Amino acid sequence: MRQVTVVGTGIIGASWTCLFLAHGFDVVATDIRDGAEHDLNTAIDRFWPTLPDTVLAKKQRGNLRFSTDLDEACAGSGFIQENAIERLDAKIELMRRIDAATSKETIIASSSSAISVTDMQSACAHPERVVLGHPFNPPHLVPLVELAGGKKTGQRALEQAEAFYASLGKTPVRLEKEIYGHIANRLQAAIFREAIHMLDHGIASAEDIDRAVTEGPGPRWALMGPFMTYRLAGGDKGMQGFWDMFAPMQEKLWADLGNPTPQKDLQDRVTAAVEDSYADKSISTVIRERDARLRKILAVKKSPVSD
Ligand SMILES: NC(=O)c1ccc[n+]([C@@H]2O[C@H](COP(=O)([O-])OP(=O)(O)OC[C@H]3O[C@@H](n4cnc5c(N)ncnc54)[C@H](O)[C@@H]3O)[C@@H](O)[C@H]2O)c1
Numbered sequence: 265m266r267q268v269t270v271v272g273t274g275i276i277g278a279s280w281t282c283l284f285l286a287h288g289f290d291v292v293a294t295d296i297r298d299g300a301e302h303d304l305n306t307a308i309d310r311f312w313p314t315l316p317d318t319v320l321a322k323k324q325r326g327n328l329r330f331s332t333d334l335d336e337a338c339a340g341s342g343f344i345q346e347n348a349i350e351r352l353d354a355k356i357e358l359m360r361r362i363d364a365a366t367s368k369e370t371i372i373a374s375s376s377s378a379i380s381v382t383d384m385q386s387a388c389a390h391p392e393r394v395v396l397g398h399p400f401n402p403p404h405l406v407p408l409v410e411l412a413g414g415k416k417t418g419q420r421a422l423e424q425a426e427a428f429y430a431s432l433g434k435t436p437v438r439l440e441k442e443i444y445g446h447i448a449n450r451l452q453a454a455i456f457r458e459a460i461h462m463l464d465h466g467i468a469s470a471e472d473i474d475r476a477v478t479e480g481p482g483p484r485w486a487l488m489g490p491f492m493t494y495r496l497a498g499g500d501k502g503m504q505g506f507w508d509m510f511a512p513m514q515e516k517l518w519a520d521l522g523n524p525t526p527q528k529d530l531q532d533r534v535t536a537a538v539e540d541s542y543a544d545k546s547i548s549t550v551i552r553e554r555d556a557r558l559r560k561i562l563a564v565k566k567s568p569v570s571d
Pocket residue numbers: 271272273274275276277294295296297300334346347348349350358375376377378398399400401
């Protein structure tokens with residue numbers, strides 16, 4: 265397989281395009297938005313220097329072609345990465361058209377953050393090759409890709425998608441069952457909900473709540489998830505040691521966690537507090553600094569441990 269099609273070239277599609285090109289694949293990109301081709305080229309130029317060193321060292325760059333014609337863009341590709349609008353009816357219709365425009369061997373992966381594969385594949389003549397390939401932003405840097413099948417997805421398509429993503433240096437994680445929001449966004453939502461609860465109750469400022477993550481659990485979370493973290497908290501007795509010591513505290517905390525709903529008045533209060541806290545930091549500057557540091561953190565994670 266030499267050619268990949270990227271459908272929808274916004275934030276996520278542009279980043280995927282950059283990664284595919286850097287691994288030597290030819291990419292046909294398609295979008296319906298005026299100016300999309302120009303924006304895509306600009307985004308790729310911006311992303312390219314932030315690719316992992318290991319990828320840049322390959323000194324590869326496939327050919328990029330842009331087409332506004334979906335059928336033509338899909339023809340001849342072995343893998344389609346769909347990243348268009350996150351709306352159920354639009355996704356179902358787009359998947360139906362991609363399915364009709366491709367050979368039944370072609371894998372069709374969606375970046376959807378929350379729409380189920382079962383829904384997306386519902387109007388396809390060959391639904392067995394439709395999978396979820398949900399990245400974490402920006403996909404050209406962050407390794408995670410969440411893989412899931414719908415009710416009609418075949419194991420072969422999941423295995424092929426997994427192998428393809430792994431060949432790009434991604435870390436695929438398989439969902440055995442579909443669940444709204446997949447895994448990582450559900451975990452993020454749990455933390456975000458509690459952050460908002462504490463902000464809205466005046467416990468601390470937005471900046472300090474952010475700092476309580478970035479200067480505390482955040483750096484450790486780059487190395488280990490919640491289960492390994494708490495296994496270590498249990499000392500020599502591991503996970504059971506954690507329960508022995510902390511089960512009563514966890515029970516009390518779980519019962520005490522906030523449960524706000526994102527209504528307009530709450531949105532307004534949070535927006536005002538966050539924008540006020542970070543008024544001196546432009547979004548483009550923060551993204552540039554984030555990506556420059558993220559690639560260093562990811563490189564360190566791969567380096568051998570020395571005493
Ligand atoms: N933004 C994130 O952090 C993030 C992370 C992971 C996954 N996702 C998912 O990725 C997908 C894209 O999100 P995004 O943030 O890049 O959105 P975006 O709005 O930046 O980009 C979407 C692009 O799709 C194009 N589009 C819409 N309908 C189309 C069609 N019929 N054919 C071709 N192009 C079409 C739009 O013109 C736009 O350029 C969504 O499904 C979203 O849930 C987003």
